[in-house]
Amino acid sequence: MSIELNHHNGENIILKNISKSYDSSDVIDDLNITFESGEFNVILGPSGCGKSTTMNMIAGLEEVTSGEIFIGETDVTQLEPKDRGCAMVFQNYALYPHMTVFNNIAYSLKIRRIPKTEIKQRVEAVAKIVSLTDYLDRLPSELSGGQRQRVAIGRAIVREPKVMLFDEPLSNLDAKLRQEMRMELTMLHKRLGATSIFVTHDQVEAMTLADKILILNKGKVEQFDTPKNIYQKPASTFVADFIGSPAMNLFPVNKVNDSYFDSAGNKILGRANIDNAVLGVRPEDIKVDSEGKIKGTLKYIEDMGAYQVLTLDVGQNKDFCINTTLGLDINIGDIVSFDILEENCHLFHPQTGRRISA
Ligand SMILES: Nc1ncnc2c1ncn2[C@@H]1O[C@H](COP(=O)(O)OP(=O)(O)OP(=O)(O)O)[C@@H](O)[C@H]1O
Ligand SMILES: [Mg+2]
Known part of the structure; x- marks a missing residue:
């Protein structure tokens, strides 16, 4: 029985020739990317460039038009979202309003019929990580924006995912809280070691959080590199213009x-x-x-x-x-x-x- 959350090294996420079209429009065009195990990756790009679509295909919420997605050794292209081992935090992280913080975090364990004593231990371990130990009995309406955000993250990590997907999770927060959450996410990532993909159109978030940044432009890769190289050696005028x-x-x-x-x-x-x-x-x-x-x-x-x-x-x-x-x-x-x-x-x-x- 795990009382502390396990630290795993995550798994590689490999996109092979991934394309996505809706009717006549091509949204993602032949994406070939390996997100390395345990790394914190940020997808950055202007509105409509295909960031959410890419995430949703990895999570299994959208089908690919062509290509394959591997998580570790497993071809997950045709797997149901629940079988992919990904946890996702969205921009509009709807918490269950009538449930306490404890029950919000515990929910996914309850529906998996995990024994009560283990649920309690895991929720308490998670609450410690996201600094919500004193808030477990509160309802979401009794929390600040940042605390609610941390409940959403707690809910995602309680299942000990190998892959964490974040789609603009901080965009509803004010500047100071965003900075605090960036720091917390970085520390959390170091602690959990899950391979993470974080979508944003905020370049400061990208530069500060990422091991690697993927810059997308109209569904194509402009550059996939460390923040340092993106800044010091932009691969194109698009990247040069986008960062800084x-x-x-x-x-x-x-x-x-x-x-x-x-x-x-x-x-x-x-x-x-x-x-x-x-x-x-x-x-x-x-x-x-x-x-x-x-x-x-x-x-x-x-x-x-x-x-x-x-x-x-x-x-x-x-x-x-x-x-x-x-x-x-x-x-x-x-x-x-x-x-x-x-x-x-x-x-x-x-x-x-x-x-x-x-
Ligand atoms: N169901 C759909 N049918 C048709 N086109 C769609 C559909 N979903 C998304 N698109 C189009 O695909 C493109 C990429 O959308 P996506 O949501 O991935 O963008 P994004 O990079 O996440 O943008 P944002 O920063 O605004 O969230 C957009 O041009 C969008 O209009
Ligand atoms: Mg989006």
Whole structure:
């Protein structure tokens, strides 16, 4: 009889050539992904890109149009949801309103006819993990949003799942509570070791929670990688634009006409072996410097306390953003000089948008 919850290492979740269409529209297009055992994976992408559809196919709530899904060694493609060993937490985690916290968490064990004494022990162990020990006798209506969220998580983990699926579970919470829940989820994951997939369109959630982030765009993989690589080596302009705040500055450059210099005064593009490209540089990677060779006119300034976001007109069609911690005393219309260093530049293919070189 388990009193403490078991720590398992989870199981690999493998998607092989997974496609999904509704009538005429293709929602997921030939997805090939392995979510490694015990890892915390985040699926990130704009509304409608297929995040929930992917999760629902793994959980068995949606059928695949073609392809196979494996959990560990088992082909689960045709299995019922209840036979897949996945626990799911949704955005609208409907708790049973007339049941206490204890009974909400215990429910799935009761319907499996697990003995009463074992149910009590398991619910108490779970309550400890999600910090609800003192709330077991309350009704959901007597709890805060964060506490209700923790009941939903408790209800999911009490069955000791090998796979945990979360579909935007924090989106109803305020900023502070979200941050607390992120921390709790991370600790919970370390403790349980279940392979986890977490859907969000919040990049901060993705960056802070994930071992790996899967970025989806219109049902296709843009990049599946560690948060560090997603940020430092975005595989495409889509990823570059999606992660970072404000977004990476992206603009077309031409080897012959555009003069972007490195700190030594050399043309940056002189060394790229392509004539046209899209140059990307993050707002926080640009150094404001009165001696700088590139100049822009200040259009807008936002003071964030720890740093300022400058929006400049540099003669392109697009705004150019710089994050600076210098605490500048400047006004709209002033000229700002800066440099772009080669080591901070990202180059992308002008047609495909894919990253060029390392
Ligand atoms: N039952 C359905 N019939 C037809 N199209 C559907 C159906 N369910 C979802 N879709 C479409 O599939 C696409 C992907 O939907 P999905 O719910 O997976 O998006 P999502 O990435 O989870 O978006 P969000 O961030 O808004 O939750 C959308 O364009 C949606 O309109
Ligand atoms: Mg969704």
